Amino acid sequence: MxxxxxxxxxxxxxxxxxxxxxxxxxxxxxxxxxxxxxxxxxQPAKVHKNVLKFRTTLGLGLITLYLFIILVVTGILLMFYYVPSTEHAYQDMKDLEFVVTAGLVLRNMHRWSAHLMVIFVILHLCRVFYTGAYKAPREFNWVIGVGLFLVTLGLSFTGYLLPWDQLAFWAVTVGTSIAGYAPVVGNKIKYMLLGGNIVGQSALLRFYVLHVIVLPSIAFFMISVHLFRVRKDGGLARPEEPTALQKEHILSQLPQSKTYGLMELARGTTPAVGIRQEDEVFTWPHLIFREMLLFLLVSSVVLLLAIFWNAPLEEAANAIHPPNPAKAPWYFLGLQELVAYSAFWGGVVVPTLVVTALVALPYIDRKRHGVGVWFSKERKVAITLFSICLIAAISLTVIGSLFRGPNWAFQLPWKTVPSEEFHP
Ligand code: HEM
Structure with a gap:
């Protein structure tokens, strides 16, 4: 029936x-x-069968994409209830919790997806690095990826201020003061971001516009180019894929009838060149079903998190009662930890070096060893250096998050000193 x-x-x-x-x-x-x-x-009509294997990408890029989609949908719904004014913002958060039907779940979904997107974009970056998938011809897509990583941080940071509670107010106060450490332009950038010298109405409006229009539009555009390039760079990186020279050779061997020649020229940038037919599968249904399943899984996890775990909301923002210590959002706590030793090194030199090194990486590490292979032994040096930086970044973030108490003094997380008892 x-x-x-x-x-x-x-x-x-x-x-x-x-x-x-x-x-x-x-x-x-x-x-x-x-x-x-x-x-x-x-997506092409057919893909290499490696694409179907979970271990090739661990689904990390797709999960990041799905989280972005969930953020856009829940973000638009939240916009119906939120007014970016210091008088209304905090009350709107309370209304979402107590007045709007399913408002709290909506806010929670948005909040947890935002944190997850930061985590998954970092995991995706690491996966691309550890499989050597940034090497030719994917160098530029890696650079777009670095841009996406920064835009993701920007999206999350600008959203942080919107609830206008103590956590939001002071995290953004600390975060923007890190930007202020840059020589010459630092204070100007900070002033431009805040629309003044302190976090107030102008800052809230600027963060709101950046958060709901500017950065999502940039992210949308960059993600579209990123996915287009994944396809045009020959699908996902795989060990046996032909180099540009080999592709040219394969193409030169093809019959030169006019239409066929043009078709093949176009196909020169698609996976079709150098893939044996028996290694290909149809995108529909093999890949599409897996993608749909992953989307269902990601949405269900976000929904469950949102049902069982509430996003934090502290007291309303109060500019004369700073918490001790005032902490930046978790993904900037590594930087804040460094800034505590040296504002210039932590706030300027290290972030500039990290971003420059990431952008330059595919143009420096050009050998085609270990492309599409997890932790290839042929890339020992690159993998060791990257892992050291990664461990350092994680350690600094953990120290900043868990081991710093009032006045940024060292404290064990299980022996927290309440701020009123603290005597520096
Ligand atoms: C909003 C952020 C991002 C989204 C939505 C996204 C999405 C994707 C997707 C769906 C893929 C296909 C394969 C996969 O699922 O892993 C992919 C591949 C790729 N991504 Fe991203 N990505 C993002 C950020 C980044 C970042 C931060 C980097 C690196 C700095 C990066 C570099 C790459 C590269 C080089 C590929 C091709 C990998 C290969 O051929 O194996 N992406 N991305």
Whole structure:
């Protein structure tokens, strides 16, 4: 019965006018399903079977993408209830909790997806590094990725201020003061960000506009280019993929009839060159089903987190009662820890060096060893250096988060000193 119902729905004229191919039954229709759909045509009709293996990417790029989508949807819904004014913002948070139906779950979903997106973008960056997937021809996509990493931090940081509670106010006060340490331009950047010298109404409005329009638009544009390039750079990195020279050779061996030549020229930048037919699978249904499953999984985890775990909301922002210590958001706590030793090194030199090194990496490390292989032995030096930096960054963040108490003095997390008892 269900099969007949399904068939008649698929054959319906209105449905056919939207989904041209219907449910694909032949290989030709499977290819058409991917090519003729607006959403699916980002992917080729066929992909290398490695793409289906979970261990190739651990799904990290896709998870980051899905979290971004969840953030956009929940963010738009939150905009219906939120006014970016110092008089209303905090009350709007309370209303979300006590007045708006499912408002708290909505806010929680947005908050936890934002934290998860920062975590997953870092994990994705590490996966791309450890599989050597930043090497030619993917150098520029890595650079776009570094941009996306910074935009993700920007998105999360600008959102942090919006609840206008003590946590938001002081985290942003500390975060923006780190930006102020840059020589010559530092204070100007800080002034531009805040629209003044302190966090107030102008800062809230600027952060709001950056958070809901400027940065999401940049992220959307960059993600589109990023995904386009994943496809045009030959799909995901794999050990046996031909180099640019080999691709050129393969193409030169093809018959030169006019249309065929043009087709192949276009295919020179697609996975089709250098992939044996027996290594390919149809995107529909093999890849699409896995992608849909992952989306369901990510949304369910975010929803469960949001149901069982509330996003923090402290007292309303109070500019004359700073908490001791005032801490930046967790992803900047490594920097804050460094700033405690030296404002110039922690606030300027180290972040500049890290971003420059990340951007320059694929142009410095050019040997094609270990592409598409996890922890390749041929890349021992690069892997060791990267891992040392990663461990240092994680250690600084953990120290800043858990081992710093009033006046930034060292304290064990299980022996927290209440601030009123603290005597420096
Ligand atoms: C908003 C942030 C990002 C999103 C949504 C995103 C999304 C994706 C997706 C969906 C893929 C396909 C494979 C996969 O799932 O892993 C991918 C691949 C890739 N990403 Fe990202 N990415 C982001 C940030 C980054 C960052 C921070 C870097 C590195 C600095 C990066 C570098 C790359 C590279 C080089 C590839 C090709 C990898 C390969 O061929 O194996 N991406 N990205």
């Amino acid at each position: 269900f099969q007949n119902l399904f068939k008649s729905i698929a054959a319906n004229r209105v449905i056919r006018s939207i989904f041209r191919v219907g449910v694909p039954r032949s290989n030709l229709q499977r290819a058409q399903a991917a090519i003729s759909s607006f959403l699916l045509h980002v």
